[in-house]
Amino acid sequence: MRRVLVLNASYEPLSVVTTRRAVVLVLREKAVVVTSRGESWRSERAEIEVPSVVRLTSYVKVPMRRVVPVTRRAVFGRDQNRCQYCEAPAESIDHVVPRSRGGKHTWDNVVACCRRCNVHKGDRLPSEAGLRLRRPPRPPRRYGWIFASAGYAVDPDWRPYLLADSA
Ligand SMILES: [Zn+2]
Numbered sequence: 001m002r003r004v005l006v007l008n009a010s011y012e013p014l015s016v017v018t019t020r021r022a023v024v025l026v027l028r029e030k031a032v033v034v035t036s037r038g039e040s041w042r043s044e045r046a047e048i049e050v051p052s053v054v055r056l057t058s059y060v061k062v063p064m065r066r067v068v069p070v071t072r073r074a075v076f077g078r079d080q081n082r083c084q085y086c087e088a089p090a091e092s093i094d095h096v097v098p099r100s101r102g103g104k105h106t107w108d109n110v111v112a113c114c115r116r117c118n119v120h121k122g123d124r125l126p127s128e129a130g131l132r133l134r135r136p137p138r139p140p141r142r143y144g145w146i147f148a149s150a151g152y153a154v155d156p157d158w159r160p161y162l163l164a165d166s167a
Helices: 019-027 072-078 115-121 144-153 156-163
Strands: 003-007 013-018 031-042 047-056 092-095 110-113
Touching: 003 019, 003 144, 003 156, 013 019, 013 144, 013 156, 019 031, 019 047, 047 156, 072 110, 072 144, 092 115, 110 115
Parallel strands: 003 047
Antiparallel strands: 003 013, 031 047, 092 110
């Protein structure tokens, strides 16, 4: 089932929930639809737009900043499921500086990668393999936990709210 980004009343990303949960929030008037998928659900009493983003009607206190582990799912989310060398659909994780050469498993050394680039690169640095990163890998910003929880399923509709914090 597709998931829905929940924004605080202040438009700050708060959590990711199932569509069903988001619809319940809207029906109970605890949230309003910000972006919808252009489909609707009918209940006995109402017809409701299927949301991709909802916003709470009252402000809730924001939980503490979460640490984002470097998982395949989270890296794919950050890199939008694209190989960071050639933009093909990503299939694996590449250590920019290979682990065999002391590269660490950290946000700034791990990128999403297609199988072809991964095999071609092998145990070399990108420069040695004639590859160039599209952008330097960075740790996710404040809302990186969304990538960790949603991974490949990060919805394009959510990005404006995630990027608002990327400065
Ligand atoms: Zn590639």
